[in-house]
Amino acid sequence: MELTTEQQDIIKVIRDFVDRDVLPKASEFDHADEFPESMVETLRELGLFGITIPEQYGGLGLDLTTYALVIKELSRGWISLAGVVNTHFMSAWMIENFGTEEQRQRYLPRMATGELRSAYSMTEPHAGSDVQAIRTRATADGDGFRIDGQKMWATNGLRAGMIMLLAVTDADADPRHRGMTAFIVEKDAETHEQPGLIVPPQLKKLGYKGVESTELVFDGFHVDRDAVLGGEEGLNQGFKYFMAAVELGRVNVGARAVGLATSAFEAAIRYAQQRETFGKRISQHQAIQLKLAQMGTKIRAAELMVIDAAQRKASGDRADLEAGMAKLFATETAQECVVEAMRIHGGYGYSQEFVVERLYRDAPLLILGEGTNEIQQLLIARRLLEQYAI
Ligand SMILES: Cc1cc2nc3c(=O)[nH]c(=O)nc-3n(C[C@H](O)[C@H](O)[C@H](O)COP(=O)(O)OP(=O)(O)OC[C@H]3O[C@@H](n4cnc5c(N)ncnc54)[C@H](O)[C@@H]3O)c2cc1C
Structure with a gap:
């Protein structure tokens, strides 16, 4: 496995950060189940929220292999740090690959700096492995959609300012997965209640502490039509x-x-x-x-x-x-x-x-x-x- 000089340099920076700032403190944060604000700030400064986002949208534009190597180094320190980045990275990748140009320009630059962080939510209380069994509905409503349903285990569910959300848009579709759409849902970060969305207190877990895992309860949450990932072509393509x-x-x-x-x-x-x-x-x-x-x-x-x-x-x-x-x-x-x-x-x-x-x-x-x-x-x-x- 030959690493490029750039990869070696990046890995060295992350390894030094982990040895100096993460390993000595991670267990303390873990035992207190405390969000590692200062470590996440360093991730932002290092540009890791935009690691694979193309340079034209303000990211570092690095490849997936480098990303995997970085995640390995972070996780050597504490997997919760990788958890803060990962749902964000997957959402950014989806916008880059399946979003419209307008969506790329609207979201990727703010995601690259970490100013806007994303959760990624498909799991529901009754459906994890069986994703096609999800029930959260997005129903056409005036100029957009009304979202109703309950999500489970959303990593970064509270502190994220947006959620990449999978919802049913055509309940009669057969097979079911052809009736599901991905939505870019903007929300208030750090707020447990806003119109149409409740984020209950974080779930208590065995490990993976510090980063929150939450339920998301949607009850008439409104999104505009342009929240559909990929625009009109993205309708029913979410699965x-x-x-x-x-x-x-x-x-x-x-x-x-x-x-x-x-x-x-x-x-x-x-x-x-x-x-x-x-x-x-x-x-x-x-x-x-x-x-x-x-x-x-x-x-x-x-x-x-x-x-x-x-x-x-x-x-x-x-x-x-x-x-x-x-x-x-x-x-x-x-x-x-x-x-x-x-x-x-x-x-x-x-x-x-x-x-x-x-x-x-x-x-x-x-x-x-x-x-x-x-x-x-x-x-x-x-x-x-x-x-x-x-
Ligand atoms: C800390 C944490 C963070 C998470 N973060 C996220 C997140 O950010 N976003 C998100 O969408 N989800 C998230 N998840 C959800 C996670 O992806 C699901 O928990 C996982 O996919 C399993 O689903 P389940 O819990 O419903 O288990 P089930 O699907 O109910 O499975 C229960 C058991 O049955 C087995 N099983 C199920 N079907 C079959 C089959 N056909 N054949 C054989 N065995 C089977 C499973 O392997 C398992 O052993 C998170 C979960 C945790 C615990």
Whole structure:
């Protein structure tokens, strides 16, 4: 994996930021479930909210591989930081690729600076894996649409100033996905109640703290007709747009998993060279060496798979198989690595004084986010059966 000089420079900047400002404080913010305002400000200053937005719209115009490498570095510090950026990145990518020129000009420059941040919402209380079962309706109403329904698990749901929202526009469509539209919903950031939209207090979670996950309750929320992503041509195309973005999300979750697993590995291999039992460092016991070897090898493989998927998606080729495989392998590796890191830490891994405790609570999100790993395996198998059909 050869990195360009530009990629190496960017990674160094992020790694320094993570070592200096994130790793020493992340667990404190996590335990307090506090939004990391100052870290997010640094992300803005570094231009990370516009990392892949083309330069003509004020972004850095970097490629998807660089994005994945940056997400890995951020997640080595704290996956919640990657969470603040990711729904925003997916929404910006959708506007760039499926929006009208007017929408690109209206949103991308403000998104690139991080002045306007976006959530991305398709999940509902009764429908996660089965996206076609969503019920939130957008009904034609005068010069626009009236939105009614309830969304669940919207990351950045409160602090975002806009939401990329999937809603049903033709309830009679068969198959159902042909009757869904993506809307760019502008909202007040930091406000729990505004006309037609309530953002209840954030959901309490096992990990992935600091960044809020919320419900969104729409009751007669009005959007103008130009909120339809892609304009008139975008009507009833939303499912397709969201699924294309989910593929990117899978690359992102894979990269997060590599970062988190690296953090667990680094903590474990450091601790193994400090702790002594039976007259020698535990790194000298073969049982511990086997764990370190497995962790290091799988993390390396996961990273290569994530980069491969990012490159393929960036080339414009179909990348669902590669993205699915990378997400599956990297996230299972992360889950395995946090458990192994905790075992290597013995009782101390269970203590809030050590980073492993936080990583242990953060890792499971990666297994279920952007499509659970069960669904991932079904998609992978479907594609393999297509490729190897007899
Ligand atoms: C912290 C957090 C943040 C999130 N952020 C967002 C966000 O920003 N935007 C957003 O839209 N969503 C978000 N989500 C939602 C997330 O994508 C869903 O939770 C996930 O897709 C799973 O859906 P579900 O929870 O409804 O589980 P279900 O779909 O109810 O699945 C339950 C179980 O059944 C299994 N299962 C379901 N169908 C099948 C099948 N056909 N075959 C085999 N097994 C199956 C699943 O794998 C799982 O094990 C977030 C979730 C969390 C926890």
